[in-house]
Amino acid sequence: MIEARGLSKRFGDVLAVDDLTFDVQPGRVTGFLGPNGSGKSTTMAMIMGLDHATSGSVKILGKQYHELRWPLREVGALLEARAIHPGRSARSHLWSLAQYNSIPKTRVDEVLDRVGLIDVANKRVGKFSLGMGQRLGIAAALLGDPAVVLLDEPVNGLDPEGIRWTRTLCKSLAAEGRTVFLSSHLMAEMALTADQLVVIGKGRLIAEMPVAEFVAHSTGNSYRVRVSSPEALMTVLEGANGEVVLSADGSLLVSGLDAKTIGDLALSLGVAVYELTAQASLEDAFMEMTGSSVEYRGVS
Amino acid sequence: MSTVTAEHQWTIDEPSGRAGLRQAVSAEWTKFWSVRSTSWSLIALLLATIGLGILSTHALSTGPATIDPIRRIFVGFNLGQFAIGVLGVLYISAEYGTGQIRSTLSVMPRRSVVVGAKAIVMGGVGLVVGEVLSFVTFFVGDAVLSGSASHVAFGAPGVLRVLIESGLYLALLGLIGLGIATILHNSAGSIATFAGAVLVLTLLVSAMPTFIIHAVSRFLPANIGQTVFALSAPPRFATIPVFSPLTGLIVLAVYAVVLLAAGSFLMSRRDT
Numbered sequence: 001m002i003e004a005r006g007l008s009k010r011f012g013d014v015l016a017v018d019d020l021t022f023d024v025q026p027g028r029v030t031g032f033l034g035p036n037g038s039g040k041s042t043t044m045a046m047i048m049g050l051d052h053a054t055s056g057s058v059k060i061l062g063k064q065y066h067e068l069r070w071p072l073r074e075v076g077a078l079l080e081a082r083a084i085h086p087g088r089s090a091r092s093h094l095w096s097l098a099q100y101n102s103i104p105k106t107r108v109d110e111v112l113d114r115v116g117l118i119d120v121a122n123k124r125v126g127k128f129s130l131g132m133g134q135r136l137g138i139a140a141a142l143l144g145d146p147a148v149v150l151l152d153e154p155v156n157g158l159d160p161e162g163i164r165w166t167r168t169l170c171k172s173l174a175a176e177g178r179t180v181f182l183s184s185h186l187m188a189e190m191a192l193t194a195d196q197l198v199v200i201g202k203g204r205l206i207a208e209m210p211v212a213e214f215v216a217h218s219t220g221n222s223y224r225v226r227v228s229s230p231e232a233l234m235t236v237l238e239g240a241n242g243e244v245v246l247s248a249d250g251s252l253l254v255s256g257l258d259a260k261t262i263g264d265l266a267l268s269l270g271v272a273v274y275e276l277t278a279q280a281s282l283e284d285a286f287m288e289m290t291g292s293s294v295e296y297r298g299v300s
Numbered sequence: 301m302s303t304v305t306a307e308h309q310w311t312i313d314e315p316s317g318r319a320g321l322r323q324a325v326s327a328e329w330t331k332f333w334s335v336r337s338t339s340w341s342l343i344a345l346l347l348a349t350i351g352l353g354i355l356s357t358h359a360l361s362t363g364p365a366t367i368d369p370i371r372r373i374f375v376g377f378n379l380g381q382f383a384i385g386v387l388g389v390l391y392i393s394a395e396y397g398t399g400q401i402r403s404t405l406s407v408m409p410r411r412s413v414v415v416g417a418k419a420i421v422m423g424g425v426g427l428v429v430g431e432v433l434s435f436v437t438f439f440v441g442d443a444v445l446s447g448s449a450s451h452v453a454f455g456a457p458g459v460l461r462v463l464i465e466s467g468l469y470l471a472l473l474g475l476i477g478l479g480i481a482t483i484l485h486n487s488a489g490s491i492a493t494f495a496g497a498v499l500v501l502t503l504l505v506s507a508m509p510t511f512i513i514h515a516v517s518r519f520l521p522a523n524i525g526q527t528v529f530a531l532s533a534p535p536r537f538a539t540i541p542v543f544s545p546l547t548g549l550i551v552l553a554v555y556a557v558v559l560l561a562a563g564s565f566l567m568s569r570r571d572t
């Protein structure tokens with residue numbers, strides 16, 4: 001259980017997290033979705049008490065992180081960048097974390113086995129590949145058999161098998177009644193793994209809804225419409241109870257109306273229709289949703 | 301969407317109480333010995349103290365009696381203090397450099413407990429290693445001097461004081477290194493600061509007007525060291541006020557405690 005209330009974080013001029021309020025419930029996988037630089041890692045760091053909130057608060061299991069009695073037995077986290085001294089072996093790294101929370105030594109090999117690193121347990125972590133590093137991070141998160149699991153971009157650097165393994169793991173952890181909160185900027189992966197979504201853009205909450213609803217919303221009747229005079233059509237579509245978003249490129253994203261209605265309304269208005277396409281892809285829906293709040297956009 | 305199940309209750313073997321200093325010390329002990337920089341620093345420390353001690357006494361063994369042969373035996377401690385300072389610095393700065401500190405603070409979010417555990421391990425290892433090295437340095441150096449005019453008996457007045465306090469000095473310098481890095485986080489910056497405080501500052505002050513030398517000299521770690529690893533204060537301190545060795549060590553302990561406390565306070569204030 002995670003409760004964020006008006007959580008904000010400012011780095012100098014950058015408001016990295018802006019008044020976020022959301023809940024993460026146990027027993028399901030909650031996806032934390034947002035474009036690069038939208039504030040996911042910063043939010044995770046505030047949950048973990050690594051970064052201090054500029055304002056607002058976040059509680060985990062009803063407490064502030066530093067109030068947890070046995071942090072690793074209550075919360076397991078995979079942090080974004082590899083947070084491990086490269087000179088230590090995987091086994092000594094995990095053993096030192098275990099000792100901090102009186103976790104028995106046998107547990108170290110159990111989790112190494114579970115993530116498939118038992119054969120390289122004595123190898124220095126610096127020699128690990130990106131994917132092995134991610135697996136070691138996941139092993140650390142599982143060490144204390146925690147009630148809450150936080151994973152920041154867990155599939156980064158994993159091969160397809162590793163991605164599938166992570167997905168299955170997250171689902172089974174949630175099925176055991178744990179709170180699972182994982183961030184990603186990949187909508188498609190989230191659609192397969194998560195039950196619930198918290199979507200942010202530029203540090204602000206954009207949506208908090210079940211994945212099923214998000215999917216229905218985005219694949220149902222959402223259309224991209226390109227016309228000669230978008231503003232005029234927008235007024236008419238909204239008059240017909242459509243939900244319309246005017247994109248930066250001048251196209252409209254319309255939901256709540258079917259293609260025939262949109263086409264008919266355009267004809268009655270006398271505007272030329274250049275494009276009327278169903279928005280089938282989740283990625284598109286995600287981009288549409290966060291479109292105005294993307295921090296770093298490539299030139300295309 | 302899956303149905304929401306009740307929050308899982310983990311009743312299995314959660315110990316009573318909470319994770320604290322005892323757990324932290326055992327974890328930090330593991331961490332201390334599982335990186336290579338520890339053995340490198342300790343080897344450097346060993347070579348500096350015993351090695352230089354042998355070289356320095358060797359030159360004495362045939363000449364006339366020296367005033368304070370103990371100072372010659374312990375000459376390597378002036379170098380060894382840098383090795384243990386670097387060890388103390390790296391013990392925490394490497395965690396910041398590699399991101400390991402984020403893992404550490406995830407499993408023990410109370411910064412003072414982490415710093416306290418590191419100080420106990422560093423201080424404990426520093427003390428044991430320091431005492432062993434100071435006794436070994438003495439006996440090796442003394443063996444080289446045996447039969448010469450400069451030979452000192454183990455039972456001679458003041459010798460045991462030097463042996464015990466020299467080990468203590470090394471332990472405290474390790475803690476000062478740790479304290480500096482707890483504040484600065486950065487390895488290079490912390491090592492430079494440590495070297496600055498021990499070496500550069502000492503040279504700088506000695507080039508200052510007399511009234512500054514009189515006011516400041518005795519507070520400098522290296523000058524305290526000069527009185528600790530010798531039976532009597534070196535001649536150049538004849539006209540300058542110095543602390544007794546024991547007072548000097550107490551001053552160093554105050555430095556270490558202040559630095560570590562400030563570092564721990566700043567760690568709880570700053571983002572990681």
Ligand SMILES: Nc1ncnc2c1ncn2[C@@H]1O[C@H](COP(=O)(O)OP(=O)(O)OP(=O)(O)O)[C@@H](O)[C@H]1O
Binds near residue numbers: 034037039040080
């Ligand atoms: N320590 C810091 N100092 C200054 N700015 C920071 C710091 N950490 C993050 N930021 C800024 O805060 C914003 C949010 O960054 P954050 O890493 O939380 O995003 P993210 O959603 O995790 O992105 P990604 O998908 O790339 O991992 C960015 O604009 C980033 O530049």
Ligand SMILES: [Mg+2]
Binds near residue numbers: 040041042080152153
């Ligand atoms: Mg991130």
